[in-house]
Amino acid sequence: MLGLPYSAGGFEIMKNNRRTFIKLAGLAAAGLAIAPKAMASSGGHSPVKPHAEGFHGKHWAMVIDTTKLHDEEEIAKLAHVCHSLHNVPEAKGKKEIKWIWSDEYEHTFPEQENPHMSEEVHHRDFVLMCNHCEHPPCVRVCPTKATYKRPDGIVAMDYHRCIGCRYCMAGCPFGARSFNWGEPRKNLDLTKLNPEYPTRMRGVVEKCNFCVERLSVGKIPACAEASEGAMIFGDLADPESEVRKVLRERFTIRRKPAAGTEPSVYYII
Template sequence: MKNNRRTFIKLAAVAAAGLAVAPKAAVASSGGHSPAKVNAKAEHAKQWAMVVDTTKLHSAEEINKLAEICHKTHNVPHIEGKKEVKWLWHDTYAHTFPEQENPHLAEEVHHRDYMLLCNHCENPSCVRVCPTKATFKRADGIVAMDYHRCIGCRYCMAACPYGSRSFNWGEPRHGLDLSKLNPEFPTRMRGVVEKCNFCVERLAEGKDPACVEASEGALAFGDLYDPESPVRKVLRERFTIRRKPSVGTEPCVYYII
């Protein structure tokens, strides 16, 4: 009887300790996406969306500057070649909008570089195929990753029509300057997929995504379902297109051409 009692007390103590660290563990395991991170200043939306003004942001140098800020913020490893890990990058018009190729567009449009990232689709194909729910859609529309649930099957990569996901083939920390890590965001492990998260950790603090803040007005960000949001204002006033609209994912990144 005494042994059972001692065992019960020990287990209770362990459980209490676990509850004390659970919020931090949840934040780390979900890549900073846990509701535990939310505070009174947090930004809220039904569906976050972004508009990229390619008349203002159209060179590789400009986009690479934003990519560098994004990657430093989220401890994205620098790996060159086919095993590259990227959250934000650039590509040509033909590769970005293969379904909307128009030979009569201004030549300058074809020579621009276009900023690419996860589209945080309203109907994300990556979420449907993930067997462990490591890829999931949040209540605010952001398609998030729980790195500890990811088993590295890469079904989500095969399902994503935009090439927005990267796989960690090796140890990600080997591609990082450990003296310059951002302590506010977790690093990943070998064998998991990662991608842009629309800076959920910044939204939880009432801040815009890092790339939006640094874009000098070239990027608009807001709630797609709020008529007064910056995104809706731009969409009312300017003509925009989206990537591969025919696949039915309803991407939430729009481009002013």
């Protein structure tokens, strides 16, 4: 007699795998089904309420002068200011949550390597953050529109809509997003929380938001304020803004131009 291709135990494993697959497929379908409703309800608007004294722009952008800001300790101080303000948990290793961090030239600008570049420039530390792209792939792939582009160009997050699929992380070519694998509050000093910014929940993605909550009350992003002029923030659509003035007068580059995302963060080298 020919032997059966699968044992009874093998059939049971197949049944369990099939059940799991059907459940996952159902969840994915549900997420895609609610996406149009989520898009309609969000309308591309931020949950941050604007104030009369708030800043208003058509395309917020930032220029980072790496001739003034290129030290790992200086960048770490800016990250501390940002992370404290936004209640970013202090997880380590693969569970690290970061809104601002630093890296060397070869990882920051891999498409713009120059073998004859100055050693000083090549080994500088560069400030990294969300690039708030004009064509953000993270927005395109998010099934629930938890990540969306505001009318002023800022790529924002709605933590309550995030289902933790991490498609946005896969879509971002800059590694600018972090996932909360654990309970964020367990990695926060609860005595030093900023009550004006919400803490997150387990299983959601987060990233730099260009300090939308500060812009709404007439303040520039905290990192730019603390950088002592090394980070210039302004409206790219305004020819008279400081950002446009700097871009006219200084040579700048952006990260990974081949990706076609058109970042809103520029670097003076």
